[in-house]
Amino acid sequence: GAVVSQHPSRVICKSGTSVKIECRSLDFQATTMFWYRQFPKKSLMLMATSNEGSKATYEQGVEKDKFLINHASLTLSTLTVTSAHPEDSSFYICSARDGRAGGRVVLTDTQYFGPGTRLTVL
Amino acid sequence: DQQVKQNSPSLSVQEGRISILNCDYTNSMFDYFLWYKKYPAEGPTFLISISSIKDKNEDGRFTVFLNKSAKHLSLHIVPSQPGDSAVYFCAARPSSGSARQLTFGSGTQLTVLP
Numbered sequence: 001g002a003v004v005s006q007h008p009s010r011v012i013c014k015s016g017t018s019v020k021i022e023c024r025s026l027d028f029q030a031t032t033m034f035w036y037r038q039f040p041k042k043s044l045m046l047m048a049t050s051n052e053g054s055k056a057t058y059e060q061g062v063e064k065d066k067f068l069i070n071h072a073s074l075t076l077s078t079l080t081v082t083s084a085h086p087e088d089s090s091f092y093i094c095s096a097r098d099g100r101a102g103g104r105v106v107l108t109d110t111q112y113f114g115p116g117t118r119l120t121v122l
Numbered sequence: 123d124q125q126v127k128q129n130s131p132s133l134s135v136q137e138g139r140i141s142i143l144n145c146d147y148t149n150s151m152f153d154y155f156l157w158y159k160k161y162p163a164e165g166p167t168f169l170i171s172i173s174s175i176k177d178k179n180e181d182g183r184f185t186v187f188l189n190k191s192a193k194h195l196s197l198h199i200v201p202s203q204p205g206d207s208a209v210y211f212c213a214a215r216p217s218s219g220s221a222r223q224l225t226f227g228s229g230t231q232l233t234v235l236p
Contacts, residue, residue: 044226
């Protein structure tokens with residue numbers, strides 16, 4: 001259990017285009033999802049916390065108008081990188097927490113991560 | 123200010139020996155700690171966790187030790203296997219707050235030599 005998927009796994013786009021990344025919890029419901037960014041040989045940097053049905057909370061320094069987050073359901077959160085530029089090229093990873101399955105709380109203190117999306121902006 | 127620190131960016135260990143990965147934290151509000159393993163181009167995989175009410179948690183070849191007074195935790199892997207070669211991230215979260223976000227260390231690249 002506790003599988004989180006991301007789509008696409010890899011995307012290459014031209015500068016100025018927008019890219020949408022989907023994060024899905026496959027076998028549980030996630031009230032909270034997190035979006036991270038990782039630069040080469042660096043730690044995971046939390047970008048924003050997304051709660052189902054409410055606005056995302058962005059970390060300091062993360063532009064909310066550039067990184068649009070929508071958490072419309074308990075199993076899906078999306079990150080849209082608007083007007084992408086080469087400096088946005090990175091590895092984006094989502095995670096999900098506080099899951100419920102069949103009405104029971106099955107996840108409480110652990111975040112489960114998706115496989116990540118490699119974004120390359122030319 | 124880095125609240126979770128992994129001061130060793132890399133560690134090499136011979137197969138069958140013990141691997142010890144260290145992590146220090148500065149925020150006294152942290153009360154739950156996790157270790158994640160990450161292969162290149164993949165998301166981190168949860169490995170083991172420990173609550174601040176404990177000083178040791180063991181799961182198979184993996185044991186995490188917590189020293190609250192020193193604000194230090196370590197992950198022991200014994201015996202180490204080549205498949206353990208990956209980047210290991212230490213993470214911590216506070217006891218309160220609705221989001222209870224994780225703060226990650228910078229990671230330690232473990233290489234287990236056959």
